[in-house]
Amino acid sequence: MAEQIKVSLIGNPNTGKTSVFNLLTGLNQKVGNYPGITVEKKVGVCKLSNDTKAHILDLPGTYSLNASSLDENVVIELLLDKSNKDYPDVAVVVSDVENLKRNLLLYTQIKDLEIPVILVINMADRMTRKGISLDIPLLEKELNTKIALISARKGEGIEELKRLIESYRVLSKEPCVNALSFASDYFERLQKAFPDQSLYKLWLVITQDVNFRKLNKQNISITSDFKIKSESELKRLQQKETIKRYQFINNVLKNGLSIDEKSATGLRARLDRVLTHKFWGYFIFLGILLLIFQAIYDWSSYPMDLIDEAFAWASEAAKAALPSGPFVDLITEGIIPGLGGIVIFIPQIAFLFLFISILEESGYMSRVVFLMDRVMRRFGLSGKSVVPLVSGTACAIPAVMASRNIENWKERLITILVVPFTTCAARLPVYLIIIALVIPDEKVFWVFGYQSLTLMLLYFLGFATAVGSAWVLNKLLKIKSKSYFVIEMPGYKIPLFKNVAINVIEKTKAFVFGAGKIILAISIILWVLASFGPNEKFDMAEEIVNKEYPNLSDEELDQKIASHKLEYSFIGYAGKAIEPVVAPLGYDWKIGIGLISSFAAREVFVGTLATIYSVGSDEEETIKNRMAAEISPVTGGPLFNLASGISLLLFYAFAMQCMSTLAIVKRETNSWKWPLAQLVFMSIFAYGVALIAYQVLK
Amino acid sequence: MNTTIATLKRGQRALIKEITSDAIPLKLLEMGCLPGNEVELIQTAPFQCPMYLNINGSHLAIRKEIAAQIEVQIIY
Numbered sequence: 001m002a003e004q005i006k007v008s009l010i011g012n013p014n015t016g017k018t019s020v021f022n023l024l025t026g027l028n029q030k031v032g033n034y035p036g037i038t039v040e041k042k043v044g045v046c047k048l049s050n051d052t053k054a055h056i057l058d059l060p061g062t063y064s065l066n067a068s069s070l071d072e073n074v075v076i077e078l079l080l081d082k083s084n085k086d087y088p089d090v091a092v093v094v095s096d097v098e099n100l101k102r103n104l105l106l107y108t109q110i111k112d113l114e115i116p117v118i119l120v121i122n123m124a125d126r127m128t129r130k131g132i133s134l135d136i137p138l139l140e141k142e143l144n145t146k147i148a149l150i151s152a153r154k155g156e157g158i159e160e161l162k163r164l165i166e167s168y169r170v171l172s173k174e175p176c177v178n179a180l181s182f183a184s185d186y187f188e189r190l191q192k193a194f195p196d197q198s199l200y201k202l203w204l205v206i207t208q209d210v211n212f213r214k215l216n217k218q219n220i221s222i223t224s225d226f227k228i229k230s231e232s233e234l235k236r237l238q239q240k241e242t243i244k245r246y247q248f249i250n251n252v253l254k255n256g257l258s259i260d261e262k263s264a265t266g267l268r269a270r271l272d273r274v275l276t277h278k279f280w281g282y283f284i285f286l287g288i289l290l291l292i293f294q295a296i297y298d299w300s301s302y303p304m305d306l307i308d309e310a311f312a313w314a315s316e317a318a319k320a321a322l323p324s325g326p327f328v329d330l331i332t333e334g335i336i337p338g339l340g341g342i343v344i345f346i347p348q349i350a351f352l353f354l355f356i357s358i359l360e361e362s363g364y365m366s367r368v369v370f371l372m373d374r375v376m377r378r379f380g381l382s383g384k385s386v387v388p389l390v391s392g393t394a395c396a397i398p399a400v401m402a403s404r405n406i407e408n409w410k411e412r413l414i415t416i417l418v419v420p421f422t423t424c425a426a427r428l429p430v431y432l433i434i435i436a437l438v439i440p441d442e443k444v445f446w447v448f449g450y451q452s453l454t455l456m457l458l459y460f461l462g463f464a465t466a467v468g469s470a471w472v473l474n475k476l477l478k479i480k481s482k483s484y485f486v487i488e489m490p491g492y493k494i495p496l497f498k499n500v501a502i503n504v505i506e507k508t509k510a511f512v513f514g515a516g517k518i519i520l521a522i523s524i525i526l527w528v529l530a531s532f533g534p535n536e537k538f539d540m541a542e543e544i545v546n547k548e549y550p551n552l553s554d555e556e557l558d559q560k561i562a563s564h565k566l567e568y569s570f571i572g573y574a575g576k577a578i579e580p581v582v583a584p585l586g587y588d589w590k591i592g593i594g595l596i597s598s599f600a601a602r603e604v605f606v607g608t609l610a611t612i613y614s615v616g617s618d619e620e621e622t623i624k625n626r627m628a629a630e631i632s633p634v635t636g637g638p639l640f641n642l643a644s645g646i647s648l649l650l651f652y653a654f655a656m657q658c659m660s661t662l663a664i665v666k667r668e669t670n671s672w673k674w675p676l677a678q679l680v681f682m683s684i685f686a687y688g689v690a691l692i693a694y695q696v697l698k
Numbered sequence: 699m700n701t702t703i704a705t706l707k708r709g710q711r712a713l714i715k716e717i718t719s720d721a722i723p724l725k726l727l728e729m730g731c732l733p734g735n736e737v738e739l740i741q742t743a744p745f746q747c748p749m750y751l752n753i754n755g756s757h758l759a760i761r762k763e764i765a766a767q768i769e770v771q772i773i774y
Contacts, residue, residue, distance in 0.1 A: 064728045100732050235720045242727045269740075270755075276741045276750060370759045485764070486725050489750060489757040541748050654734050 003052045006086065007165055010049050010075065010110060011094035012103050013061035014363070016122040019152035022502055023057040024162070029058075031506050033670060039074050057086050060551045063102075065109040066238060067208055070409055076208060079113055080201055090168035092161070094120045097127055097134070098200065098491065100257060105242070107143070114201035116171035117145055119163050123149040131260030131443040139256040144176045147247035155495060174198070177248040182240050186229075200553070201529075207234055255375035268491050275367050285371060287557045289390050295424060296394035299348035305346075311340030329531065330524070338468045338523035341601065342516040345397050345660065349511050350504050352398040354389050357503040359387075360405065361495035369487055379467050380474020389415070390468060392422035393459070396661045397515070400668055401507060403550050410479040414470050416668055417678055421654065421662050423459045428603040430652050431458055433606055436624055438645025458653055511664065518663035526600050529570040537568040540576035566611050571596055585651065586644030586694040588633065598657045605652075643697035647690040702730075703749065704766035705740040712770035713737075719767045726764065730756040737770060 011017040021029070025044025033042045042058040059078065060071035067073045078084055079091070091110050095103030100121065111117050117621045119139075127133065140147050146164050150157025180187045180199060190206075191199050206228055229237070246377045274280050315336040322328045369383030371532030376383050384406045392399035399419045406412040423431075432455075439451045533539065542562045549560060566572050582592050590612050606623060613626045632639040640648075656662070656679045665675040706712060716733050735754040742749050745746070747762040 050740055063725060066724050066725070066728065068725050101754075101757065102728075105728055232720050235724065238724050239717060239720075239727055242724065243732055245732075272741060276743070278744050366759070370748055370750060371743055373759075373761070374743055374745060471714060483762045485748065485759075486729060487748075487759050488729070489759055491757075592717070 002050075003046070005052065005054045005111075005165060005168065006084070006089045007046075007054045008078065008088035008091045009057045009058045009090055009094060009421060010106065011061060011120075012063050012096070012099070012106060012488075014488060015060060015061075015094045015096040015099070015103060016152045018058065018151070018160075019496055019499055020120060020122060020161075021056065021091075022498055023152055023155060023158050024054070027502070027505075029493060031510065034074055039071050041074075046162065048162050052166050054162075054165055056407060057088070062106065064106055065204060065208075069407055071407065073208075077205060079110070079115065080204060088115060089380055090109070090116045090118060090165060090171065092118045094122055097121050097123050097132055098130060101246075101249055101253055104143075104252075105245055107178065108175075108245050108248065109200070111144070112175045112177075112179065112198070114173045114198050116168050116169065116173055118161070118168070119143060119145050119147045121147060121149050122152055124149050124157065125154050128183075130690050133258050133260075135256045139252065142176070142252040142256065144172050146171060154234045163433055176388040177245060179248070182244055183282065186237075206287045207238060245460055255474065264553065271492050272367070272489075275364065276370055280370050281367070285368060288355075288359070289386070292352065292387070293390060293394065295355065296348045296391060296398065300351050303347040304344055307340065307344050311336055311343070315340075317662050330527070331451065333531065334524045334527035335520070335529040338527070341523055341660070342519050344510060345511065346508055348392055348395050349398040349401065349508055350396075350678065352402060353499065353504045353507045356387060356402055356405065357500040358495045361493065361499055363490040363492045365405070366487055366489050370489065371550055374576045378493065379470040380411065380414050381404045381467075381470050382415070384410060385411065385415040385470075388419050389422060389463070392419040392424060392466070393462075395424050395426070396420045396422070396658065397511065397664050400661065400664045401511065410474075410477060413479070413669065413674070414473045414477070416665055418466040418470045418471060420656055420658070420678065420682065421462050421469065423462035423653070424602075424658075426658070427458075427652055429603045430598075430605050431455060431649060433627070434640070434649055435623055437640045438642050454649075458649060462655055510667070514667040515663035518666065519660050522659040522663075523600050526571070526597060529574070530566060530597065532570060533565070533568045534570060534573065535568070538565060541568065553634075562611050563613065566593065584635070584694065585634075585647045585690045586641075586698065587648070588639060590630075591648070595657070598652075599659050601660070602657055643694050646697055647694035650693050651686045651690040653686070654682060654689055656682035700767050700769055701772060703737060703739070703751065703760075703768045703770055704706070704746070704762050706737075706749075706770070708739055708741065709770060711736060712772045713774060715769040715771055722764065726758075726760065729758055730754045731758075733768050738766075745751045749760065752753070754765070 009017055009021055021042065021044065024046040028046070029042055029044035030291075032043075033039065034041050039060055044056050044058070046054045046056055048054050057078075059075045062072040062075045064072075065079070067076055078086055079088075081087060091406070093103075093107045093110055095107065100647070107117065121134070134149070136147055136149060147158055148161040148164055150161060152158075159313050178496060179202060187199060187203070190202055194202055194205050228234070256281055275284060315332045318336060319328070319332045322331070356365075359368070365384065368386065372383035372386050376385050381389075385403070388399040388402045391402055400421070403412050403415040407413060435451050435454050439454050441449065441451060443449050519642050537544065541561050545557065545560045545564050545634070549557065554559065571593055574596055576589040578592045578596070579587075579589040582588075582595065590609065593612060594608045597608045598605045609627065610623050613623070613630070627640050629636065629683075630639040631637070632641075632644075662675040662679060664673055669675070701712070714731060714733055714735050714737055717731075719739065722731075722774055730753045732746060732754075737754075738752040740750045740757070741743070748759045749765050750759045751757070751765075
């Protein structure tokens with residue numbers, strides 16, 4: 001049997017750790033979640049030689065073992081738990097040659113855990129340009145390890161790294177610095193209390209707020225007479241420890257690293273002068289947002305139309321090829337359109353993540369955080385929340401996924417919860433038809449039409465509600481997140497095609513397989529509800545309609561039958577059942593059916609009304625004229641007047657009527673709690689606002 | 699008023715004095731903000747916050763309230 005080596009890939013963010021992972025594993029990787037939390041877990045396999053395989057775990061980027069985020073907790077919880085099935089045989093610490101000093105801090109900490117460590121120094125291709133030279137043998141000796149000098153960008157040095165991993169047994173497990181020597185008395189007593197544990201491990205158990213199973217803070221003070229110091233004293237010791245480690249690193253690098261400042265080019269400084277400029281910085285960012293918006297709103301409409309047609313064709317073809325019957329109907333009208341409803345989102349997701357990975361990879365995203373932090377912070381959001389909020393204007397699904405790039409869990413959660421308020425493209429058909437019905441086609445000040453002003457107001461309203469509820473959530477949610485605002489501003493790099501491509505593929509897969517299942521299930525349920533009825537009024541629809549309208553043409557008859565069937569289907573009865581609930585908003589049971597079926601996707605509203613009013617075509621004019629002629633049974637006037645129209649617009653602006661969004665929120669927050677809270681809150685809010693609007697205007 | 703990172707002007711360089719407050723996040727120390735190291739203010743966002751710094755070769759952005767806790771001595 002082949003030998004299996006477990007490898008953990010560890011490193012600071014922005015060191016090219018993911019590039020190294022992609023180089024080692026290629027597409028041989030799986031992305032999942034750590035149990036119970038929403039930190040991404042990436043694993044992959046790398047064949048080292050004919051009889052050796054490495055299982056590589058790409059741990060979240062971390063600056064040190066003193067954790068300040070969920071992502072960083074994952075790293076220490078694994079490295080301190082020898083019984084964990086992922087506990088590494090060898091750790092590979094990835095560092096960036098330009099930030100070697102800072103990256104070595106983490107290295108010295110990992111080394112103290114007495115795990116065999118290989119040091120990777122990445123971005124070797126930038127050394128000449130930056131005037132950096134390294135004395136590798138000296139560094140290997142001082143750091144007590146083996147070093148692989150690689151360039152992930154050019155794919156150089158990877159074979160050497162594989163060779164080092166394969167021969168990990170020769171690596172020393174000794175620490176390279178005695179970082180706890182500054183308070184020898186205190187630490188000696190700690191060691192004496194637990195002689196069989198490594199000292200640094202004990203120290204981490206005392207200082208970190210993470211779950212270490214048997215060995216934890218309480219146990220240390222109960223099972224021994226060792227007294228833990230107060231929090232601020234501990235912090236002092238941690239500061240001293242850090243200074244001690246840097247003293248060691250400075251000493252090592254004094255001889256091992258030299259930088260010729262003169263040959264360093266100032267590309268970063270010149271780009272930053274423009275990109276973080278108080279005016280031009282925002283101007284350029286706005287331009288980039290417009291470009292992203294254009295891509296998901298406009299460019300992706302071409303592949304989306306193709307997908308739409310392809311699935312319609314597949315459904316027709318299946319209908320023609322297979323014998324008719326309820327099971328075939330399930331396939332042609334339930335499953336195929338359901339699958340189509342999942343695939344249709346792929347172009348938008350792919351486009352958005354193409355842009356986001358380019359922005360991340362190039363280093364620009366940190367500048368966005370820098371520019372937007374002050375504004376967004378007031379609302380409990382992160383500078384990075386801007387991208388999800390803006391892309392939500394096209395579709396909430398990719399937008400919710402985009403919030404993954406926000407490190408702070410609280411800010412990420414708030415962003416996910418408020419994004420569905422922004423006006424997505426699916427609301428547009430509903431808005432357009434209702435605005436055309438109830439808002440007069442006149443102009444104010446000769447230029448602006450009332451209709452276009454209303455549409456603009458609705459967009460503004462969506463955005464304002466999103467930001468406003470973020471502010472409220474920030475006050476309400478009691479989530480401890482001790483992530484301080486210290487962000488690294490990495491140097492600019494040209495994005496690696498391979499990294500961008502893998503990221504786009506991974507995100508698309510996560511959507512299709514994570515949220516897709518739920519979307520498919522709900523669309524089948526909705527189809528069943530609309531295609532079956534509880535009594536003979538549904539089953540005998542054709543006979544009843546034939547008897548009632550004996551003189552109609554075949555086409556008109558078909559429309560009447562479809563309308564009759566929908567009225568007496570389960571969903572039709574549900575519409576009637578909720579009529580008393582929606583009547584105060586100015587709606588009748590037909591709109592009720594529209595509201596329920598909108599749950600598949602908001603734009604379905606228009607099509608459902610077309611069926612129910614037995615209008616043959618989806619043509620906006622025809623439906624509009626039919627809707628305008630509809631009489632309200634209560635008032636005797638038109639059903640769609642200003643009051644009910646505005647009420648409907650507001651309901652669509654605020655209600656969470658999208659199963660795909662709920663499915664993706666479930667996937668991203670890893671629990672049903674948040675999507676359900678979102679559904680309940682947004683529905684109540686929408687109902688309340690629509691109610692007030694109708695009652696005031698009527 | 700003490701001279702801190704928050705009072706630096708754009709392009710000014712200074713040396714970090716002793717770190718005394720434990721309100722300063724450990725993460726900042728770990729990223730190179732240590733006594734004796736050189737700090738340069740590269741850029742500030744509108745209203746001086748956040749502040750974009752080069753500390754001993756590490757490029758970081760921090761909020762003004764943290765910057766105001768770190769005492770420095772101006773070089774030029």
